Amino acid sequence: MRKYILFFIFSVLTFFGFSQKSELGVMGGISFYLGDLNPKLVFGMSQPAGGLVYRYNFTPRWAVRANILFGEVRGSDMITNNKNPRNLSFKSPFTEISAQAELNFLKLYTDWEKNKFAPYIFAGIGFFSFNPKAELDGRYYDLQHLGTEGQGLPGEKKFYSLTNFCIPFGIGFKYNFGKVATLGVEWGMRFTTTDYLDDVSGNYYDNETLLMEKGDVVARLADRSKVLHKEGTGRGNVTTKDWYSFTGLTLTFRIGNEDRTCNIDNGKRPNPKMGKKK
Numbered sequence: 001m002r003k004y005i006l007f008f009i010f011s012v013l014t015f016f017g018f019s020q021k022s023e024l025g026v027m028g029g030i031s032f033y034l035g036d037l038n039p040k041l042v043f044g045m046s047q048p049a050g051g052l053v054y055r056y057n058f059t060p061r062w063a064v065r066a067n068i069l070f071g072e073v074r075g076s077d078m079i080t081n082n083k084n085p086r087n088l089s090f091k092s093p094f095t096e097i098s099a100q101a102e103l104n105f106l107k108l109y110t111d112w113e114k115n116k117f118a119p120y121i122f123a124g125i126g127f128f129s130f131n132p133k134a135e136l137d138g139r140y141y142d143l144q145h146l147g148t149e150g151q152g153l154p155g156e157k158k159f160y161s162l163t164n165f166c167i168p169f170g171i172g173f174k175y176n177f178g179k180v181a182t183l184g185v186e187w188g189m190r191f192t193t194t195d196y197l198d199d200v201s202g203n204y205y206d207n208e209t210l211l212m213e214k215g216d217v218v219a220r221l222a223d224r225s226k227v228l229h230k231e232g233t234g235r236g237n238v239t240t241k242d243w244y245s246f247t248g249l250t251l252t253f254r255i256g257n258e259d260r261t262c263n264i265d266n267g268k269r270p271n272p273k274m275g276k277k278k
Contacts, residue, residue: 021056021057021058021256022054022055022056022057022254022255022256023053023054023055023056023057023182023252023253023254023255024052024053024054024055024252024253024255025052025053025182025250025251025252025253026050026051026052026053026250026251026252027050027051027052027053027067027069027246027248027249027250027251028048028049028050028248028249029048029049029050029246029247029248029249030043030046030047030048030049030246030247030248031046031047031048031049031071031072031073031094031244031245031246031247032044032045032046032047032073032074032244032245033073033074033075033092033197033198033242033243033244033245034242034243034244034245035075035195035197035198035200035240035242035243036075036081036088036195036198036200036201036236036237036240036242037075037076037077037080037081037088037089037090037198037200038075038076038080038081039081041080041081043247044075044079044080045073045074045075045076045079045080047071047072047073047074047091048071048072049069049070049071049072049246049248050069050070050071050248051067051068051069051070051071051096052067052068053065053066053067053068053250053252054066055102055182055252057108060104060107060108060109061103061104061107061108062101062102062103062104063101063102063104064099064100064101064102065099065100065101065102065122065124066097066098066099066100067096067097067098067099067100067126067168068095068096068097069094069095069096069097069098069246070093070094070095070096071093071094071246072091072092072093072094073091073092073094073197073244074089074090074091074092075089075090075198076088076089076090077089085225085226086224086225086235087224087225087226088134088198088200088224089134089135090132090133090134090143090198090199090200091132091133091134091140092130092131092132092133092197092198093130093131094128094129094130094244095128095129096126096127096128096166096168096190097126097127097128098124098125098126098127098128098166098168099124099125099126100122100123100124100168101122101123101124102120102121102122103120103121103122104118104119104120104174105118105119105120105121106118106119108174108176109176110176110178110179110254111179112178116175116176117173117174117175117176118173118174119171119172119173119174120171120172120173120174121169121170121171121172122168122169122170122171122172122186122188123167123168123169123170124167124168124169125165125166125167125168126165126166126167126168126190127163127164127165127166128163128164128165128166128190128192129162129163130162130164130194130197131144131162132144132196132197132198132199134199134221136217136220136221141217141221143199143221144159144160144162144196144199145159146214146217146218146221147159147214147218148199148205148210148218148221148222149201149202149203149204149205149222149235150205150206150209150210153205153209153213153214156205157202160194160196160201161194164192164193164194165192165193166190166191166192166193166244167190167191168188168189168190169188169189169191170186170187170188170189171186171187171188172184172185172186172187172188172250173185173186179254180253180254181251181252181253181254182250182251182252182253182254183249183250183251184249184250184251184252185248185249185250186246186247186248186250187245187246187247188245188246188247189243189244189245190243190244190245190246191241191243192241192242192243192244193241194241194242195236195237195238195240195241195242196242197242197244198236198242200235200236201235201236201237201238202234202235202236202238203231203232203233203234203235203238204222204223204229204230204231204232204233204234204235205222205231206231207219207222207223207228207229207231210222
Protein backbone atom coordinates (compact mmCIF):
# COMPACT_ATOMS: atom_id res chain seq x y z
CA MET A 1 0.00 0.00 0.00
CA ARG A 2 2.90 2.39 0.71
CA LYS A 3 4.09 2.41 -2.91
CA TYR A 4 0.58 3.28 -4.09
CA ILE A 5 0.46 6.19 -1.64
CA LEU A 6 3.81 7.57 -2.85
CA PHE A 7 2.77 7.18 -6.48
CA PHE A 8 -0.52 8.93 -5.74
CA ILE A 9 1.21 11.93 -4.12
CA PHE A 10 3.71 12.27 -6.96
CA SER A 11 1.01 12.01 -9.64
CA VAL A 12 -1.21 14.64 -8.03
CA LEU A 13 1.54 17.18 -7.52
CA THR A 14 2.97 16.61 -11.00
CA PHE A 15 -0.40 16.95 -12.71
CA PHE A 16 -1.51 20.16 -11.04
CA GLY A 17 1.86 21.77 -10.42
CA PHE A 18 2.66 24.28 -7.69
CA SER A 19 0.84 27.60 -7.67
CA GLN A 20 -1.38 29.64 -5.43
CA LYS A 21 -4.20 27.56 -6.84
CA SER A 22 -2.77 24.75 -4.73
CA GLU A 23 -3.25 24.06 -1.03
CA LEU A 24 -1.48 21.46 1.07
CA GLY A 25 -2.31 20.55 4.65
CA VAL A 26 -3.50 18.10 7.25
CA MET A 27 -6.79 16.65 8.40
CA GLY A 28 -7.71 15.20 11.78
CA GLY A 29 -10.81 13.93 13.51
CA ILE A 30 -12.67 10.68 14.17
CA SER A 31 -13.92 7.71 12.16
CA PHE A 32 -16.68 5.17 12.71
CA TYR A 33 -18.29 2.36 10.75
CA LEU A 34 -21.81 1.13 9.91
CA GLY A 35 -22.39 -2.53 9.14
CA ASP A 36 -23.47 -5.83 10.64
CA LEU A 37 -21.97 -5.06 14.06
CA ASN A 38 -23.18 -1.46 14.08
CA PRO A 39 -26.30 -1.16 11.93
CA LYS A 40 -27.33 2.42 12.81
CA LEU A 41 -25.45 3.98 15.75
CA VAL A 42 -23.86 7.09 14.21
CA PHE A 43 -20.45 7.83 15.77
CA GLY A 44 -20.62 4.52 17.64
CA MET A 45 -17.18 3.44 18.95
CA SER A 46 -15.51 6.33 17.10
CA GLN A 47 -11.71 6.23 16.80
CA PRO A 48 -9.04 8.85 15.95
CA ALA A 49 -8.29 9.40 12.26
CA GLY A 50 -6.15 11.81 10.26
CA GLY A 51 -4.05 12.33 7.19
CA LEU A 52 -2.89 14.69 4.45
CA VAL A 53 -4.94 16.73 1.98
CA TYR A 54 -4.10 18.50 -1.28
CA ARG A 55 -6.57 20.91 -2.91
CA TYR A 56 -6.48 22.61 -6.31
CA ASN A 57 -8.85 25.58 -6.77
CA PHE A 58 -10.11 26.02 -10.32
CA THR A 59 -12.50 28.88 -9.46
CA PRO A 60 -13.96 30.42 -6.28
CA ARG A 61 -16.68 27.75 -6.51
CA TRP A 62 -14.96 24.61 -7.82
CA ALA A 63 -11.97 22.66 -6.51
CA VAL A 64 -10.58 19.14 -6.64
CA ARG A 65 -8.97 17.44 -3.70
CA ALA A 66 -6.80 14.44 -2.96
CA ASN A 67 -6.71 12.75 0.46
CA ILE A 68 -4.53 10.24 2.20
CA LEU A 69 -6.41 9.15 5.31
CA PHE A 70 -5.41 6.81 8.14
CA GLY A 71 -7.72 5.57 10.87
CA GLU A 72 -9.46 2.70 12.59
CA VAL A 73 -13.05 1.51 12.88
CA ARG A 74 -14.60 -0.76 15.49
CA GLY A 75 -17.87 -2.53 16.14
CA SER A 76 -19.31 -4.84 18.79
CA ASP A 77 -22.61 -6.63 19.22
CA MET A 78 -22.46 -5.83 22.94
CA ILE A 79 -21.85 -2.08 22.48
CA THR A 80 -23.13 -0.91 19.10
CA ASN A 81 -25.74 -3.58 18.30
CA ASN A 82 -28.13 -3.68 21.26
CA LYS A 83 -26.24 -6.48 23.08
CA ASN A 84 -26.91 -8.97 20.29
CA PRO A 85 -26.26 -12.51 21.68
CA ARG A 86 -24.18 -13.26 18.57
CA ASN A 87 -21.40 -11.59 20.61
CA LEU A 88 -19.11 -10.76 17.66
CA SER A 89 -16.71 -7.81 17.69
CA PHE A 90 -13.84 -6.44 15.61
CA LYS A 91 -11.45 -3.59 15.01
CA SER A 92 -9.81 -2.71 11.71
CA PRO A 93 -7.17 -0.16 10.74
CA PHE A 94 -7.69 1.40 7.32
CA THR A 95 -5.76 3.51 4.82
CA GLU A 96 -7.60 5.48 2.15
CA ILE A 97 -6.41 7.37 -0.90
CA SER A 98 -9.13 9.28 -2.71
CA ALA A 99 -9.88 12.08 -5.16
CA GLN A 100 -12.91 14.33 -4.76
CA ALA A 101 -14.58 17.33 -6.37
CA GLU A 102 -15.75 20.17 -4.13
CA LEU A 103 -18.54 22.65 -4.88
CA ASN A 104 -18.70 25.80 -2.74
CA PHE A 105 -22.21 27.20 -2.30
CA LEU A 106 -20.69 30.70 -2.06
CA LYS A 107 -17.75 32.14 -3.95
CA LEU A 108 -14.64 31.84 -1.78
CA TYR A 109 -11.89 34.48 -1.91
CA THR A 110 -8.66 35.29 -0.09
CA ASP A 111 -9.11 39.08 -0.14
CA TRP A 112 -10.33 40.58 3.13
CA GLU A 113 -12.90 42.77 1.38
CA LYS A 114 -14.49 39.73 -0.33
CA ASN A 115 -16.35 36.67 0.93
CA LYS A 116 -14.02 34.46 2.98
CA PHE A 117 -16.29 31.56 3.98
CA ALA A 118 -18.40 28.98 2.19
CA PRO A 119 -20.34 25.80 2.93
CA TYR A 120 -19.55 23.07 0.42
CA ILE A 121 -20.38 19.55 -0.71
CA PHE A 122 -17.96 16.96 -2.06
CA ALA A 123 -17.99 13.59 -3.79
CA GLY A 124 -15.44 11.36 -5.48
CA ILE A 125 -13.89 7.93 -5.62
CA GLY A 126 -11.30 6.23 -3.46
CA PHE A 127 -9.29 3.12 -2.82
CA PHE A 128 -8.73 1.73 0.68
CA SER A 129 -7.13 -1.15 2.54
CA PHE A 130 -8.33 -2.71 5.80
CA ASN A 131 -7.59 -5.68 8.05
CA PRO A 132 -10.29 -6.82 10.52
CA LYS A 133 -9.09 -8.28 13.82
CA ALA A 134 -10.84 -9.82 16.81
CA GLU A 135 -9.72 -10.44 20.40
CA LEU A 136 -9.69 -13.88 21.97
CA ASP A 137 -8.14 -14.68 25.36
CA GLY A 138 -6.28 -11.38 25.42
CA ARG A 139 -4.79 -11.69 21.92
CA TYR A 140 -5.90 -10.11 18.65
CA TYR A 141 -6.11 -12.31 15.53
CA ASP A 142 -6.19 -11.20 11.89
CA LEU A 143 -9.48 -12.61 10.65
CA GLN A 144 -9.32 -12.57 6.86
CA HIS A 145 -6.94 -15.50 6.38
CA LEU A 146 -8.70 -17.57 9.09
CA GLY A 147 -11.87 -18.00 7.02
CA THR A 148 -14.45 -17.68 9.81
CA GLU A 149 -17.29 -18.27 7.32
CA GLY A 150 -15.61 -21.27 5.70
CA GLN A 151 -13.55 -19.36 3.15
CA GLY A 152 -10.69 -21.39 1.72
CA LEU A 153 -12.17 -24.81 2.44
CA PRO A 154 -12.71 -27.17 -0.51
CA GLY A 155 -15.70 -26.12 -2.57
CA GLU A 156 -16.26 -22.93 -0.58
CA LYS A 157 -15.86 -19.28 -1.52
CA LYS A 158 -12.47 -17.60 -1.74
CA PHE A 159 -10.96 -15.33 0.88
CA TYR A 160 -12.23 -11.77 0.55
CA SER A 161 -9.91 -8.99 -0.57
CA LEU A 162 -8.38 -6.56 1.93
CA THR A 163 -8.36 -3.75 -0.66
CA ASN A 164 -11.51 -2.26 -2.15
CA PHE A 165 -13.02 0.83 -3.74
CA CYS A 166 -15.10 3.39 -1.89
CA ILE A 167 -17.24 6.39 -2.80
CA PRO A 168 -16.65 9.33 -0.43
CA PHE A 169 -19.24 12.12 -0.20
CA GLY A 170 -20.30 14.67 2.36
CA ILE A 171 -20.67 18.30 3.46
CA GLY A 172 -18.38 20.86 5.03
CA PHE A 173 -17.60 24.49 5.77
CA LYS A 174 -14.44 26.47 4.84
CA TYR A 175 -13.01 29.74 6.13
CA ASN A 176 -10.04 31.55 4.56
CA PHE A 177 -7.55 33.20 6.89
CA GLY A 178 -6.05 35.94 4.75
CA LYS A 179 -4.11 34.80 1.72
CA VAL A 180 -2.35 31.91 3.43
CA ALA A 181 -4.56 29.39 5.23
CA THR A 182 -7.96 27.71 4.98
CA LEU A 183 -9.69 26.02 7.91
CA GLY A 184 -12.46 23.54 7.19
CA VAL A 185 -14.80 21.26 9.09
CA GLU A 186 -16.54 18.38 7.34
CA TRP A 187 -18.51 15.19 7.72
CA GLY A 188 -18.06 12.57 5.04
CA MET A 189 -19.39 9.05 4.51
CA ARG A 190 -17.73 6.27 2.50
CA PHE A 191 -19.85 3.72 0.69
CA THR A 192 -17.64 0.67 0.18
CA THR A 193 -17.70 -2.25 -2.23
CA THR A 194 -17.13 -4.83 0.51
CA ASP A 195 -19.32 -6.43 3.18
CA TYR A 196 -16.30 -7.73 5.09
CA LEU A 197 -14.95 -4.62 6.77
CA ASP A 198 -16.07 -6.36 9.98
CA ASP A 199 -15.40 -9.96 8.76
CA VAL A 200 -19.16 -10.60 8.93
CA SER A 201 -21.34 -11.11 5.86
CA GLY A 202 -22.80 -14.53 5.06
CA ASN A 203 -23.93 -17.58 7.01
CA TYR A 204 -22.49 -19.62 9.85
CA TYR A 205 -20.34 -22.52 8.71
CA ASP A 206 -20.54 -25.89 10.46
CA ASN A 207 -18.54 -25.28 13.65
CA GLU A 208 -17.36 -28.87 14.02
CA THR A 209 -15.92 -28.78 10.51
CA LEU A 210 -14.12 -25.52 11.29
CA LEU A 211 -12.74 -27.10 14.46
CA MET A 212 -11.40 -30.12 12.59
CA GLU A 213 -10.14 -28.28 9.49
CA LYS A 214 -8.95 -24.98 10.92
CA GLY A 215 -8.56 -25.49 14.64
CA ASP A 216 -10.00 -24.29 17.93
CA VAL A 217 -9.21 -20.59 17.50
CA VAL A 218 -11.07 -20.28 14.18
CA ALA A 219 -14.06 -22.23 15.49
CA ARG A 220 -14.32 -20.00 18.56
CA LEU A 221 -13.94 -16.76 16.58
CA ALA A 222 -16.51 -17.87 14.01
CA ASP A 223 -19.30 -18.42 16.56
CA ARG A 224 -19.00 -16.68 19.92
CA SER A 225 -22.56 -17.17 21.11
CA LYS A 226 -23.39 -19.29 24.15
CA VAL A 227 -25.42 -21.69 22.01
CA LEU A 228 -23.72 -22.51 18.70
CA HIS A 229 -25.66 -21.72 15.54
CA LYS A 230 -26.63 -24.32 12.99
CA GLU A 231 -24.85 -24.34 9.66
CA GLY A 232 -26.56 -22.00 7.19
CA THR A 233 -27.98 -19.71 9.87
CA GLY A 234 -27.47 -16.04 9.02
CA ARG A 235 -24.27 -14.66 10.53
CA GLY A 236 -24.57 -11.32 8.73
CA ASN A 237 -26.62 -9.56 6.08
CA VAL A 238 -25.13 -10.42 2.71
CA THR A 239 -27.44 -7.99 0.87
CA THR A 240 -25.82 -4.85 2.32
CA LYS A 241 -22.35 -3.32 2.11
CA ASP A 242 -20.34 -1.75 4.91
CA TRP A 243 -19.77 1.99 5.33
CA TYR A 244 -17.25 4.08 7.21
CA SER A 245 -17.05 7.79 7.96
CA PHE A 246 -14.58 10.57 8.64
CA THR A 247 -15.56 13.68 10.58
CA GLY A 248 -13.08 16.38 11.50
CA LEU A 249 -11.03 19.46 10.63
CA THR A 250 -8.83 20.30 7.66
CA LEU A 251 -6.10 22.95 7.76
CA THR A 252 -4.45 23.80 4.45
CA PHE A 253 -1.89 26.38 3.33
CA ARG A 254 -1.52 27.85 -0.13
CA ILE A 255 1.76 26.94 -1.78
CA GLY A 256 3.80 28.15 -4.74
CA ASN A 257 4.06 31.52 -6.47
CA GLU A 258 2.05 34.72 -6.03
CA ASP A 259 -0.76 33.82 -8.41
CA ARG A 260 -3.88 34.43 -6.25
CA THR A 261 -6.30 31.97 -7.81
CA CYS A 262 -9.13 32.53 -5.39
CA ASN A 263 -9.23 36.19 -6.46
CA ILE A 264 -9.92 35.09 -10.03
CA ASP A 265 -13.56 35.06 -11.03
CA ASN A 266 -14.54 33.07 -14.10
CA GLY A 267 -10.93 32.89 -15.28
CA LYS A 268 -10.44 36.68 -15.56
CA ARG A 269 -7.31 38.09 -13.93
CA PRO A 270 -7.32 41.67 -12.64
CA ASN A 271 -5.36 44.14 -14.78
CA PRO A 272 -2.39 45.33 -12.70
CA LYS A 273 -2.41 48.68 -14.59
CA MET A 274 -5.98 49.48 -13.67
CA GLY A 275 -6.40 51.85 -10.81
CA LYS A 276 -2.86 53.34 -11.14
CA LYS A 277 -2.58 57.11 -11.19
CA LYS A 278 -0.84 58.71 -14.12
